[in-house]
Amino acid sequence: MIDAPPLAPVPPTLPARLVAEAAGTFLLVFALVGAATSTAVFPDERNTLGIGLLGVALTLGLVVMIGASAFGPVSGGHFNPAVTIGLAVAGRLRWSDVVPYVVAQMTGGTAGAAVLVLIAGVGPANAMRRTLGGGFASNGFDEQSPGGSTLLAVALAETIATAVFVTVILRVTGPRGSAVPAPVVIGSTLTILLLTLIPISNASLNPARSFATAVFAGPDWLAQWWAFLVFPVLGGAVAGAAGRIGRRSRAGDATTALDAPPA
Structure with missing residues (x-):
C-alpha cells in the first residue's frame, strides 16, 4: 500500500481571520487603556503612583506578545490599521483584505473600551470619573x-515611530526571520x-486604539482623532514601501548573482 502524501494545511478563512483581529484588538485596548486609567494611578498609602508610565508601556508590550502568539497564527496578528496598510503596501497582504481587517480592528478596539466604561458604570461612585477623567487615555496634541x-x-513622532514599528514587523516576520521569537521583538519594540x-x-x-478611547472621551478628543489616523497610517505606508523596495533590490541582487558566469 502506498502512503498518501500529507495534505497541505488549509489556510484560515477570512471570517476566522477577522474574528482573530477583532479579539486581539479588543485585548490590546482593554488591557492598555485599563492599565492607563486604573492601575497606573491607583493610589494607596505606599504607592501613590500606581504602576506608572513604565507599567503602562510594559502592559502594551506584554499584551501584544500574548495577542500575536494567540491570534497571529490565524490572522497575522496585526491589531492595528497602520500595520495592516503597511503590510499591504509591502506586498505581504492582499489589498482586498485591508478594509475587512480595519473594520474588525476598529470594532474590537471600541468594544474593549466600551467594556471598561461599562465596568466603571457599575463600579464605585467615582469609578466613571476616574476612568473618563482626563480624556480616557486618549491621544492628543496642543492642550490635549x-x-x-x-x-x-x-x-513627526507618530509617523516616525510607526514607521520604525512596522519596519521591525516586516524584518522579524520576513523570510530571514529573527533569532528571537517575533512576538517578543514586536512587543519589546512597542514598549x-x-x-x-x-x-x-x-x-x-494605532488608529483603532485612538478611536476606541476618543469616541467615549468626548467631542474635543474625537475632533483630534484624524491626526492619529493620518500619521500612523503614513508611517506604516512609508515602512511598507521601503520594505517592498528593499525586497525587490535583494531579489535583483540574487538574480544577478545566479546569472553571473563562474569566476
Missing part, C-alpha cells in the same frame, strides 16, 4: 497632549516606543 506638544511634534511617545501624544501608533 500630556506634555503640551504641538501638532507638528506629534505628527520602548511607548516610553518615548507617552509624554508627546499619549502614544497612539
Whole structure:
C-alpha cells in the first residue's frame, strides 16, 4: 500500500481571520487603556503612583506578545490599521483584505473600551470619573497632549515611530526571520516606543486604539482623532514601501548573482 502524501494545511478563512483581529484588538485596548486609567494611578498609602508610565508601556508590550502568539497564527496578528496598510503596501497582504481587517480592528478596539466604561458604570461612585477623567487615555496634541506638544511634534513622532514599528514587523516576520521569537521583538519594540511617545501624544501608533478611547472621551478628543489616523497610517505606508523596495533590490541582487558566469 502506498502512503498518501500529507495534505497541505488549509489556510484560515477570512471570517476566522477577522474574528482573530477583532479579539486581539479588543485585548490590546482593554488591557492598555485599563492599565492607563486604573492601575497606573491607583493610589494607596505606599504607592501613590500606581504602576506608572513604565507599567503602562510594559502592559502594551506584554499584551501584544500574548495577542500575536494567540491570534497571529490565524490572522497575522496585526491589531492595528497602520500595520495592516503597511503590510499591504509591502506586498505581504492582499489589498482586498485591508478594509475587512480595519473594520474588525476598529470594532474590537471600541468594544474593549466600551467594556471598561461599562465596568466603571457599575463600579464605585467615582469609578466613571476616574476612568473618563482626563480624556480616557486618549491621544492628543496642543492642550490635549500630556506634555503640551504641538501638532507638528506629534505628527513627526507618530509617523516616525510607526514607521520604525512596522519596519521591525516586516524584518522579524520576513523570510530571514529573527533569532528571537517575533512576538517578543514586536512587543519589546512597542514598549520602548511607548516610553518615548507617552509624554508627546499619549502614544497612539494605532488608529483603532485612538478611536476606541476618543469616541467615549468626548467631542474635543474625537475632533483630534484624524491626526492619529493620518500619521500612523503614513508611517506604516512609508515602512511598507521601503520594505517592498528593499525586497525587490535583494531579489535583483540574487538574480544577478545566479546569472553571473563562474569566476
